[in-house]
Amino acid sequence: MTVAVLGGNACGRGQLVSPDPSSGQPNARERSIERLVRAHDARAAICAGAGLGWGHDSRLRPPRVERVILLLSTSDTDLITAAASGAPFTGANPARLLVDEIPDLARDADLIVVRILGGRRAWEEGIDAVQATGKPLIVLSGEQQPDPDLMACSTVPAGVAAQAHNYFAAGGVENFVNAHNFLSDTVLLTGLGFGEPEITPMWGVLTRESRESSAPDHDVTVAVLYYRAQHLAGNTRYVDALCEALENAGAKALPVYCASLRTAPDDLIELLGTADALIATVLAAGGTTPADASAGGEDEAWDVERLAALDIPILQGLAVTGSREQWEANDDGLSPLDVASQVAVPEFDGRIITVPFSFKEFDDDGLPWYQPDHERCARVAGIAVRHARLRHLPNAQKRLALVLSAYPTKHARIGNAVGLDTPKSLLRLLTALAGHGYDLGDAAQIPGLADDDSDALMHALIEAGGQDPAWLTDEVLAANPIRVAADDYRRWFATLPADLREAVEEKWGPAPGELFVDRSQNPDGDIVVAAMTFGNVVLMVQPPRGFGENPVAIYHDPDLPPSHHYLAAYHWLAANPDADGWGFGADAVVHLGKHGNLEWLPGKTLGMSASCGTDAALGDLPLVYPFLVNDPGEGTQAKRRAHAVLVDHLIPPMARAESYGDIARLEQLLDEHANIAALDPAKLPAIRQQIWTLLTAAKMDRDLG
Numbered sequence: 001m002t003v004a005v006l007g008g009n010a011c012g013r014g015q016l017v018s019p020d021p022s023s024g025q026p027n028a029r030e031r032s033i034e035r036l037v038r039a040h041d042a043r044a045a046i047c048a049g050a051g052l053g054w055g056h057d058s059r060l061r062p063p064r065v066e067r068v069i070l071l072l073s074t075s076d077t078d079l080i081t082a083a084a085s086g087a088p089f090t091g092a093n094p095a096r097l098l099v100d101e102i103p104d105l106a107r108d109a110d111l112i113v114v115r116i117l118g119g120r121r122a123w124e125e126g127i128d129a130v131q132a133t134g135k136p137l138i139v140l141s142g143e144q145q146p147d148p149d150l151m152a153c154s155t156v157p158a159g160v161a162a163q164a165h166n167y168f169a170a171g172g173v174e175n176f177v178n179a180h181n182f183l184s185d186t187v188l189l190t191g192l193g194f195g196e197p198e199i200t201p202m203w204g205v206l207t208r209e210s211r212e213s214s215a216p217d218h219d220v221t222v223a224v225l226y227y228r229a230q231h232l233a234g235n236t237r238y239v240d241a242l243c244e245a246l247e248n249a250g251a252k253a254l255p256v257y258c259a260s261l262r263t264a265p266d267d268l269i270e271l272l273g274t275a276d277a278l279i280a281t282v283l284a285a286g287g288t289t290p291a292d293a294s295a296g297g298e299d300e301a302w303d304v305e306r307l308a309a310l311d312i313p314i315l316q317g318l319a320v321t322g323s324r325e326q327w328e329a330n331d332d333g334l335s336p337l338d339v340a341s342q343v344a345v346p347e348f349d350g351r352i353i354t355v356p357f358s359f360k361e362f363d364d365d366g367l368p369w370y371q372p373d374h375e376r377c378a379r380v381a382g383i384a385v386r387h388a389r390l391r392h393l394p395n396a397q398k399r400l401a402l403v404l405s406a407y408p409t410k411h412a413r414i415g416n417a418v419g420l421d422t423p424k425s426l427l428r429l430l431t432a433l434a435g436h437g438y439d440l441g442d443a444a445q446i447p448g449l450a451d452d453d454s455d456a457l458m459h460a461l462i463e464a465g466g467q468d469p470a471w472l473t474d475e476v477l478a479a480n481p482i483r484v485a486a487d488d489y490r491r492w493f494a495t496l497p498a499d500l501r502e503a504v505e506e507k508w509g510p511a512p513g514e515l516f517v518d519r520s521q522n523p524d525g526d527i528v529v530a531a532m533t534f535g536n537v538v539l540m541v542q543p544p545r546g547f548g549e550n551p552v553a554i555y556h557d558p559d560l561p562p563s564h565h566y567l568a569a570y571h572w573l574a575a576n577p578d579a580d581g582w583g584f585g586a587d588a589v590v591h592l593g594k595h596g597n598l599e600w601l602p603g604k605t606l607g608m609s610a611s612c613g614t615d616a617a618l619g620d621l622p623l624v625y626p627f628l629v630n631d632p633g634e635g636t637q638a639k640r641r642a643h644a645v646l647v648d649h650l651i652p653p654m655a656r657a658e659s660y661g662d663i664a665r666l667e668q669l670l671d672e673h674a675n676i677a678a679l680d681p682a683k684l685p686a687i688r689q690q691i692w693t694l695l696t697a698a699k700m701d702r703d704l705g
Contacts, residue, residue: 066088068088068109069088069110069111069112070091070109070111070135071091073091073093073114073115073142074123074142075229077171077227077233078233079367080235080368081172081176081233083367084173085174085177087176088180089180090105092105094116099126102130106135110135111136111183112135112136113140113183114126114138115142117141136188137155140164144259146162146165164182167182167197178194178197181194200232202228202258202259203259205257206236206239208243219252220385220391221253221275222246222276222388223255223272224242224243224246224317225257225258225272225279227281229259236255237369237370237371238357238358240255242357242377245381249378249384251385261280261283272310273310276312277312277313277387279354279380280317280351281358304350314352315354315380315387315643316353316354317357318354318355318356320342320358321360322338323361324359327607327609332605333609338607343640353606355376355608355609356376357373357376357379357380359373375610376610379610379615379620383622386621397536398438398587398588399584399585399586400587401537401538401621402429402430402538403540403542405595406544406593407555407595408554410468410470411466417594419650419652420593420626420649421454421652423454423458424454426457426592438537440534448460465480465528465541467543472516477528480528484569485524486517486526487524488580488581489511489512489564489567489571496616504561511564512564513527513563515565516530517565527564529568529569530569542597543569544597556600557602559602560602561602561613562616566617567616573586588623589618589623590624590625591624591625591626594627594631594634595638599614600637601617606640623643626648627649662700673687
């Protein structure tokens with residue numbers, strides 16, 4: 001009998017080998033194959049004799065059969081890559097899968113691969129259900145490093161599971177094809193042939209067509225960091241859209257993919273250091289891997305020293321895991337998973353939280369893809385480019401807005417803060433700005449600066465307009481030079497989303513409304529802004545949210561839309577006098593006073609939309625916010641809803657207050673009253689009269705009711 005042997009090379013590719021015609025017995029190669037099969041070393045057998053056929057009749061050769069592999073992966077990019085490979089994969093994401101659905105999914109599969117994050121505990125019930133199907137099973141970690149505990153759940157030899165991990169961890173269409181064929185050949189004894197895992201770069205730069213772009217003064221580069229898995233799966237439409245938005249904003253985009261920032265190589269960090277700002281969509285750089293995370297871990301394990309050393313602003317771009325429809329309908333904005341992974345954890349890296357710019361949508365085949373929202377891409381890009389430009393703009397050219405809280409809207413409460421002497425701190429800040437080369441015009445014209453008199457500065461702000469309805473007169477409004485023409489405001493207001501405009505007009509009437517509107521110079525009306533300008537610095541009292549019997553409740557009202565005056569005042573800060581014909585043209589805002597009302601405007605809890613009051617008012621402006629260190633809860637509001645950068649300050653030193661003034665005199669008279677009552681009661685009427693005279697003079701009788 002003539003024997004035709006289709007031999008295999010080291011990569012498992014079959015090639016025709018002629019037998020020894022002088023011998024009627026199997027040659028040494030054939031005997032070796034038989035021994036390997038008897039030893040059940042399937043992979044070695046296939047590698048040694050892939051496509052083995054016996055005799056002249058081709059019908060006797062093993063059929064070339066493609067087996068179906070069910071891929072259950074918590075990484076949607078695995079499912080996308082498997083579909084793109086063309087190999088007979090079926091798949092599902094365990095995060096969207098009920099355990100009861102597993103038997104039906106596995107029915108037509110010849111082999112099952114499970115690839116999950118978080119270790120066995122993350123899907124213990126599911127792994128038990130997959131094992132119960134009786135199909136050959138490979139269980140792997142979704143991380144780059146293998147997880148021995150997960151592999152131990154496999155029903156194939158450990159060497160096969162380890163090699164399968166290498167294929168899937170390397171990623172990419174070619175590796176998924178070879179992963180399928182490798183498992184099919186070694187476990188199911190088909191003869192497809194396969195190659196070794198191809199090493200794919202752990203990081204790299206996305207090649208894309210870009211247009212020439214330059215900023216007005218200096219070119220700025222903004223890096224966009226996204227996952228390597230998305231790159232290998234071709235799921236980069238959202239990255240392209242963000243890069244296009246950056247170019248439209250006047251920056252050069254540098255899209256970079258990586259597997260993780262926790263193990264980022266030095267050359268990747270060096271490349272990121274060439275950018276002026278970084279938008280990251282990957283998980284935090286500090287901490288442990290998900291499989292190793294545990295409660296009560298050491299804080300010192302969170303190390304972001306290399307990223308901090310870049311000395312560039314790092315912004316978190318939110319590529320959320322839900323659909324746009326879910327986000328629009330959700331008042332909370334983001335799911336608990338997205339809050340944890342894309343907001344709370346990145347905050348430990350010190351990232352600036354922006355807005356959602358991409359959503360996960362399913363195509364007709366049930367595959368999830370990140371689809372960009374171009375309007376939100378523009379918002380993320382705008383925030384990033386403004387931060388990037390601050391690095392190159394000389395201090396003398398930077399235009400800065402210093403906004404003082406007024407809680408509630410009373411002249412006596414301008415600059416109100418917890419744990420901070422805001423008026424005095426404002427003077428210190430102005431002095432520091434002048435010392436660092438900021439243009440404050442003629443410093444002698446700034447009230448109280450030369451004499452370190454914060455009261456004089458506050459009175460000047462009140463005279464510049466104030467916003468206390470008990471004291472504001474038509475004459476004060478008419479005298480204020482900082483104003484927004486009604487027609488200019490209407491044009492900008494018309495660009496806001498329709499639902500926000502409708503809410504504002506329903507509460508405050510047609511633009512420009514009546515609140516702080518002066519018609520003495522313009523019959524159509526001017527919206528007056530309580531502010532003073534000194535060179536390139538403006539001091540502004542934060543606009544009130546409204547008035548009523550309970551101003552504190554109004555301050556935090558989650559449903560009261562911002563007034564026309566509120567929106568006009570903040571947009572006046574951002575509007576460019578050269579391009580828009582009005583406005584101050586601020587490069588950044590510093591808010592003084594805990595806390596302001598900007599971060600409490602109506603809208604989503606986080607993950608802002610264009611219809612959210614905070615987003616509409618602040619726009620792209622960078623916000624720096626000195627905040628009391630022991631109040632992280634309210635500070636978080638500003639970070640998550642107004643992309644604020646908090647600068648913590650300590651609580652003030654504590655001392656015994658003691659009595660003072662009339663209160664100290666009253667305390668003395670009360671002590672005398674006690675002594676006289678015991679020693680000489682006849683003198684009590686006289687001392688009581690002194691006490692009453694002091695009470696009425698100090699108006700304590702009113703305070704006490």
